Amino acid sequence: MDSYGHVNNCEVVRIIEEARMRWLMTSGVFDGETAVVAAHEIGYLRPLQYSLDPVNVEVWTSNVRRSSFEFNFRVLNNARQVSVKAVSRMVMFDLVKQEAYAMSPRLREHLAAASGERL
Template structure:
C-alpha cells in the first residue's frame, strides 16, 4: 500500500483563541492534501483525471490531540480505503515525526462538469486508486491505542 505524503505549512491565522489550530482549519488541511493527491500526482494527467470535478459527500475527523502553531509543517498522509462505482473514500493522518494529531476520512464523488451529476469512476482511475488502497488501517487505529489528550477548540 502506498500513501501520498503532503507537507502542510501551518499559518498564524490557523490558530484559535486558545493557541490551537482551529478544528475547522483541519478541513482546509485535508482539502490541500486531497487536491495534491487527486491533481498533483498521476491522477491529474491524461484520461484518468479528476479534473472535470468532484464533490465532497462526507467528512469524518477524529481529533486526537491539539496542534499548536509552530514554524515546521505537519505531514498529511493520504490513501484510499474504498472505491465504489461512483465514489471513493480517502483516509488521512495529520502528523509529525512524534505524534498523530488527527485521523480523518472523506467520501469524494467525481462529477460530470457539463451535467453537474455524479459520474462513474473509469477503469483507468480505479487502477491508479487501487495502488493507494488500504482497508485495514482506518477503523482500528482511529479507536484503539490513542487516548484523546485534549479537544480542539470550536
C-alpha cells in the same frame, strides 16, 4: 489558531483539502475528472499546536466503488504523533449534468493501488 493556541478545526479541514489536492494533482490520472466531497469524518486525538514547520499528512484511499471513494488522512504533529484522523468520501460528479458518473478504469486502478484500511 484558536484561543488555546491550537490549530482551529476549520484549518484542519483546509489541511486535509490541501493534502488531497496535492495527492490528486501529483498522480496525473485525475486530469479531466471531477470529484466533490460528499462527507467528512474528523477525529481530534490530540491538539495540533501552531508551528512554522509544515504539518505532515499521511494520505491513502479506501472503499473505491463505481462512482465514489474515500480519502483517509492522518495529520501528524511535530513529535510525529497522530493529532487528527479524517476520512473524506468523494463522489465523481458531472458539473454540467449535476449528477454522479462512473470513474474511468484508469482512475479506479490508481485509487485501488493506493487503497488501504479505512480509518
